[in-house]
Amino acid sequence: MTNANAASEAISPAGQTRVWDPLIRIFHWSLVIAFTANALFVEGDSKIHLWIGYFVAGAVAFRIVWGFIGTKYARFSNFPPNLKGASEQVMEIASNRKRLHMGHTPLGALMIYNLLLTLIVIAASGYLMTTDAYWGVRWMEELHEAAVFWAEFSVALHIAAVIFESLRLKVNLPKAMVTGVKEFRN
């Protein structure tokens, strides 16, 4: 197994590395609950929908700040948007090679930026629908719903990719997002 990236990082003998700090994990799982609630269960014209929506906006705002001042693997500088890296990762998958990453992979990074941006569009258009200027303006509602649809599509892909990479690299990624620790098995 090639392990170029991991080699330079501190891995304990058991192959465990602490990657996600508690705030990232709380951010992730509360986002999962809030997004699912608003997308699938709560009516758009109810008060709770707005409160849950504002919570999502706040969580995303926190994440952006944390991307600059947070712990090592939480920082955007640790997973910059990198198309070259992403295409290398695709080649790597296609040719059955394995390369472990401590933090987010290049493809994962692209998905994260996509999700964060989409959530901003959802929250902004949602808020605007409640203002006098955009009250009952249909295109704003259509923008909100289109962004939600794109987010749902992206989330499906996100989850599929997490499962796929977990099996391919034999690292339980969802578990790492719960415990904060990535365990690399050989």
Next chain:
Amino acid sequence: MKKILTSTLVASSLLLGTAAASFAEGSEQAADAAKQDQIRANLTGQGYDVRKVDMEDGMYEVYAMKDGKKVQLFLDDSMKIVRTQDIN
């Protein structure tokens, strides 16, 4: 690898199916054009700035402004206003 790909694909299409189904079930639709015009004309005459006319649960749901306030009106089949709701 094939197996991993297949199971991942199956899982994701199930998820997408759920998302698509939840979208299709939305109960709000635009009301038909003639009715919309009629409702618009009627309410505009009463001082409303009508923004949108939808159908929801067999009623016409109107989004409008009146005296600088957002309101939602529900009209039945005979164009009678059955409920008015101020949105703060």
